Amino acid sequence: MSNVWKFTLPVIVLPFLVISGILLGSWWSFYPIGVAFVLIPLLDIFFEGTEENFTAEEEALERKNDWYDYLIYFMVPMQFMMLMLFAFRIAQLNLQWYEYLGMTMTMGFACGVFGINLGHELGHRTKKYEQNMSKSLLLTALYMHFYIEHNRGHHKNIATPLDPATSRLNEPIYKFYFRSITGGWASAWHIENHRLKKLGISFWSYENEMLRYQFIQIFYLVGLFAIFSLFGPFGWESGLIVVLGAIGAALFGILLLETVNYIEHYGLLRNEISSGRYEKVKPIHSWNSNHSLGRLLLFELTRHSDHHYNAGRKYQILRHFDQSPQMPTGYPGMMVVALIPPLWFKIMNPQVEKHRERVSMELS
Numbered sequence: 001m002s003n004v005w006k007f008t009l010p011v012i013v014l015p016f017l018v019i020s021g022i023l024l025g026s027w028w029s030f031y032p033i034g035v036a037f038v039l040i041p042l043l044d045i046f047f048e049g050t051e052e053n054f055t056a057e058e059e060a061l062e063r064k065n066d067w068y069d070y071l072i073y074f075m076v077p078m079q080f081m082m083l084m085l086f087a088f089r090i091a092q093l094n095l096q097w098y099e100y101l102g103m104t105m106t107m108g109f110a111c112g113v114f115g116i117n118l119g120h121e122l123g124h125r126t127k128k129y130e131q132n133m134s135k136s137l138l139l140t141a142l143y144m145h146f147y148i149e150h151n152r153g154h155h156k157n158i159a160t161p162l163d164p165a166t167s168r169l170n171e172p173i174y175k176f177y178f179r180s181i182t183g184g185w186a187s188a189w190h191i192e193n194h195r196l197k198k199l200g201i202s203f204w205s206y207e208n209e210m211l212r213y214q215f216i217q218i219f220y221l222v223g224l225f226a227i228f229s230l231f232g233p234f235g236w237e238s239g240l241i242v243v244l245g246a247i248g249a250a251l252f253g254i255l256l257l258e259t260v261n262y263i264e265h266y267g268l269l270r271n272e273i274s275s276g277r278y279e280k281v282k283p284i285h286s287w288n289s290n291h292s293l294g295r296l297l298l299f300e301l302t303r304h305s306d307h308h309y310n311a312g313r314k315y316q317i318l319r320h321f322d323q324s325p326q327m328p329t330g331y332p333g334m335m336v337v338a339l340i341p342p343l344w345f346k347i348m349n350p351q352v353e354k355h356r357e358r359v360s361m362e363l364s
Contacts, residue, residue, distance in 0.1 A: 003316060004067045010296050011071050014113060018082050021106040022089050029102025032109055040293045041333030049290035051320045059317050068316045069130075072118050072299070076133050079114045083107065083140055083246070090245045091228050091238040104245055108252025115141040115250075116257045117298055123147050124311050135213075139220055142250040143257070144213035145188035153187045155311055159270045159285040160278050165258075169267035169352060172341040176262050177255065221246065259335045263287060263327070264304050267352035281308050283321035284359055290320060294330025302331045323362075325355040 017032040024031075054062060062068070086107040090100060119137035122130045123146075131147075138144045150165075157163035164183025167176045192210045193203060201207045224246055225239040232238025268285050270278040283305035289295070295302050303318035313319075327334050328347060338344050 003062070004065055004071070006296065007068065007071055007299065007316065010299065011074060014297070015075075015078050015082060015110075018106055018110045019085060022082070022086050022103050025089070025095065025099050025103070027098065027102065029099050029106055032106045033102075036109060036297065037332055037336050040297060041330060041336060044291040044293050044330035044333055047292040049292040049295060051290055051322070053319045054317060062317050063314065065316070068314060072121060072315075073133065075114050075118055076136055079110060079137055079140055082110050083249075086245065086249065087224065087228060087242045091232040091234070091242050093234050093237060093241060100241075100245070104248040105252050107245070107249035109256065111141040111249050111253025112256030113297065115139075115253055116143060116146065117260075117301060120146070120150060120301075121299060121315050123151060126312075139216060140250070141253040141257075142217050142220075142247065143254055144217060145185055145210060146257075147213075148191055148209060149184045149188040151311075152191050153184070155281075155308065158281060158308060159265055159268045160272075163265075165261040166265040167262045167267070169349065170345060173259065173262050173338045173344070174341075177258050180258050180261055181254065256335075259338055260298075260301070260331065263331065263334045263338055266348055268325070268355075283309055283324045284355070286324065287327050288320070288324045289327045289330050289334070291330030291333075294332050298331055325351065327351075 017035055021029050021032040053059075086103060089095075090103060095103075115137045119134045119141070122134035122137065125131060125134070135144055135147055138146055154163055154165050157166075159166055164180045164187060167173070167180075189210050192208060196203060196205065196208060199207075204211075206212065221243050225236075225243045227239070228242040229236045229239030232242070264287055265285065266287060268287070270281065270285055272278055286304040286308050288305050289302040291302070300315040300318045301307070303320060305321050305324040306313060306318040309321075328351070337347060
């Protein structure tokens with residue numbers, strides 16, 4: 001039976017949470033964050049999900065079902081609608097400090113789940129309009145370089161020291177944030193510069209995607225400032241608070257992404273075959289979770305091994321692999337645990353060691 005109606009649920013519920021949190025204000029502005037990172041992790045304890053995969057016949061039908069695509073296409077205009085609602089609310093300058101914080105975190109949640117996560121899904125598609133949708137969503141998180149670094153860097157280098165988005169064993173998440181964010185941005189410049197050199201194109205060219213992304217993101221912020229300075233109730237002050245809010249929401253969304261990056265490949269390494277060359281990416285090189293609610297919240301991102309095994313597989317047909325390491329609970333819960341390094345190390349280091357021993361036994 002098709003899962004399309006199952007994935008309709010987050011497309012309805014998650015925007016409702018974000019919009020209602022922004023409209024309700026007061027301490028209610030934090031409640032979407034509470035649902036995502038308190039309620040869902042608690043419920044995931046009881047909804048462990050299933051390891052079942054589609055049969056070949058079922059997968060063929062799911063692959064051809066365009067409604068899965070329409071659901072994520074719908075979230076592109078919805079993301080910009082939520083962004084404008086957020087901007088109009090904070091432009092009034094009549095909120096308490098905690099309301100600004102709550103609304104910014106709630107909008108940041110949308111930037112992480114929709115702006116980056118669905119931008120990531122669309123960024124792996126081959127159709128130009130889907131790739132443009134991806135870049136539009138990533139714009140709301142001010143993370144357009146992710147389109148380059150993730151597709152042409154991370155997927156090539158995961159589970160190796162070459163990948164800034166692969167967390168090391170015993171590396172605290174707060175150290176990882178700095179390394180992954182700065183390393184990913186630098187890597188995107190390097191990748192794009194290398195591409196241009198191979199084509200004989202100047203760095204200072206319109207063809208340089210990284211340059212274009214920087215100008216687009218600056219224009220986006222300048223545009224917000226201009227619009228709300230001209231039409232906001234408090235002139236340039238409204239424009240300034242909207243720009244600061246957009247940056248704050250983007251930063252929160254980026255930290256959500258990097259927290260997911262941290263837990264996805266923690267402590268996993270590919271064997272080096274020769275100097276600078278590593279074994280092929282396998283299902284054993286990503287942490288997975290079949291917990292039902294986390295899978296819905298992140299549109300099957302938690303079946304991460306299959307995504308790296310075949311990056312072209314759409315989210316609705318990602319598979320479970322028995323040999324993939326499994327997290328103790330869903331991704332949302334593990335994201336919270338990761339923020340407490342001693343607890344994270346206590347839970348996950350034995351899991352890493354257990355996985356390494358299993359892999360070693362299977363190879364021997």
